[in-house]
């Protein structure tokens with residue numbers, strides 16, 4: 001009897017921790033992140049944006065706004081840059097990793113509040129496949145960061161740590177996806193605590209690049225749109241298609 | 255490491271705070287060190303394994319400073335994001351080596367960065383910070399000084415400029431036997447004010463004559479300004495917005511003072527970008543006239559039927575090199591191709607092209623930084639391979655920097671090609687009423703003694719044939735000492751001097767000639783394959799040479815310049 005009582009107390013205690021981790025902790029972390037982001041955006045806006053006085057140049061069918069919009073979505077057009085076009089496998093990895101991270105963030109909100117959305121075994125399997133792929137890509141990227149002299153030369157402790165953090169987090173997401181606290185309590189707890197840590201840490205790390213992304217892309221696109229460079233045509237280097245694809249390179253040095 | 259900072263470093267940091275705009279801030283913050291830009295830079299491709307050429311590695315040199323002084327995390331936990339301040343003047347020198355010597359600001363990495371990091375823009379900013387404390391390659395300092403003081407970046411004096419225009423006008427009048435052909439100067443209320451690169455006045459006056467010919471036959475109401483005619487702007491290269499603004503304003507004000515309706519900018523990538531795009535921002539000036547590239551003007555003349563062209567006059571295969579400034583920063587990519595297809599029989603693309611083209615390696619002011627020449631030429635292998643693959647005999651470009659950069663790499667990699675500009679091809683294809691007999695058919699140099707000093711046998715053979723065909727008496731010297739001995743013995747009217755020769759080099763011979771009262775009156779034309787050595791001549795405390803040519807020199811160009819230096823008219827008469 002005593003043993004059974006002890007187990008049940010333990011279960012209750014763990015569940016309380018889990019429900020704290022799933023709910024309050026996330027809200028605190030999210031609010032903190034939002035607050036820091038608010039200050040960060042204010043800080044960015046405190047820097048002067050240059051004024052463009054020149055009359056438009058280049059292609060007359062475009063303008064600053066079209067250029068800016070194109071620039072924002074440029075990443076979804078791998079054909080538009082040699083760096084993505086010539087390294088399709090690398091681009092695919094990039095896609096998988098980012099989709100896995102975004103899905104994992106979404107899952108941290110869905111699990112506590114709308115668990116029924118990911119109750120079907122098929123959805124769970126799909127999520128796990130995505131997280132597993134994301135994890136593998138992350139591990140590959142980490143190895144590349146350590147092994148490639150090029151990438152090592154530009155890597156900071158934050159680069160290694162942020163990537164390692166995401167890799168571990170994706171592993172936990174993989175195990176937490178079935179959302180069965182009886183079996184995966186440890187993984188769920190780990191997942192939610194890591195998510196919270198991630199949210200606290202992000203604004204101070206390179207992971208906050210997505211806050212800067214709209215700014216850099218917008219301003220670059222606005223300038224290049226006004227100057228008639230953006231949007232680039234479908235095949236900006238005007239290479240014959242056959243040639244474009246024979247030039248696909250290995251990710252040498254990457 | 256002591257935390258004591260040099261005065262120059264203090265100033266650089268102080269100015270960094272003022273220089274960072276929102277756009278630059280984004281670029282400095284957003285890099286995720288993914289390395290996708292790595293193999294898009296010609297320096298990296300030409301130096302496999304050398305990480306110091308990576309765009310992001312180079313960018314990090316400034317980024318570390320930014321993180322140490324402006325970024326939140328960097329200020330609190332510098333080691334975590336590899337933030338690092340600058341303390342010593344040696345570190346500034348190191349930064350100089352990167353931002354001036356390892357990047358041509360070509361912007362190819364910028365358009366290849368998924369995050370939109372505009373490396374070229376903040377590399378320019380870094381140059382500006384260094385320039386503000388006097389840390390820059392010597393050539394950059396010299397050119398910037400000329401542009402501040404004399405008003406153009408090659409130090410062309412007003413009298414020399416006007417003299418060159420007069421000379422070109424006479425050449426054209428004589429060539430077409432038509433005194434109505436003019437190069438108007440300071441004419442008020444014209445439709446077009448034509449601005450040029452001083453390189454045209456100093457080394458390539460034929461392009462001025464070609465443009466004048468096109469304006470004349472198009473019936474354009476045009477003029478050139480006697481002041482503020484230089485549309486180039488070293489402020490783009492040295493990152494000094496003050497210089498950029500002052501130079502651009504000088505050019506705009508010249509057009510305003512002449513009440514010109516349009517400022518036409520001759521073929522020059524950085525000049526076009528500086529004058530047409532950036533100058534108004536640097537100079538904080540709005541203008542009330544239009545500006546366009548001469549490429550667009552020429553295309554319009556053909557389309558509107560103002561001039562007629564015959565493409566069979568340019569039968570050789572040509573390819574086109576997009577200047578980085580034109581293509582990646584101003585969107586000038588289609589007009590040159592349309593024009594080329596109208597004036598050439600066999601136009602072939604080089605790949606990649608347009609916004610994806612590789613830099614000629616002479617951009618970003620690289621041609622004025624002789625200390626980095628070996629690096630520049632090594633990285634030029636990428637362009638050389640691109641050129642070779644086309645199988646073309648001529649590479650056309652709408653940029654004077656590219657003309658120099660390409661000529662240099664063509665020589666270095668021994669490609670069988672020549673460089674030209676659209677204005678030359680259009681002028682050559684022009685259908686005009688009855689052309690006068692070509693100069694080469696008249697022996698115009700009879701009675702002139704010319705001493706050719708060069709250590710390359712091929713060059714001597716070619717020059718002597720051309721000059722002798724024109725009636726000159728030619729004497730040959732194969733090194734500097736022989737040149738001096740023959741000069742003393744023969745007292746020629748003119749000496750052509752190569753710069754690098756065995757024994758005394760061209761610079762030394764030139765100075766001795768100038769300082770010797772018996773020889774100082776002999777006219778001198780420098781003919782060199784090493785444009786970066788120009789300083790060796792122009793920095794000497796003697797009167798500059800009467801002429802200067804870059805190898806390879808075409809037959810017509812050689813004669814034209816001999817005429818100018820000797821004061822001989824197109825028909826062989828003394829002017």
Ligand code: SF4
Nearest residue numbers: 285286288289291367
């Ligand atoms: S500049 Fe852009 S492409 Fe290059 S490493 Fe940074 S984020 Fe990646």
Ligand code: SF4
Nearest residue numbers: 295357358360361363
């Ligand atoms: S701007 Fe051009 S030269 Fe400079 S790092 Fe980028 S690609 Fe290389």
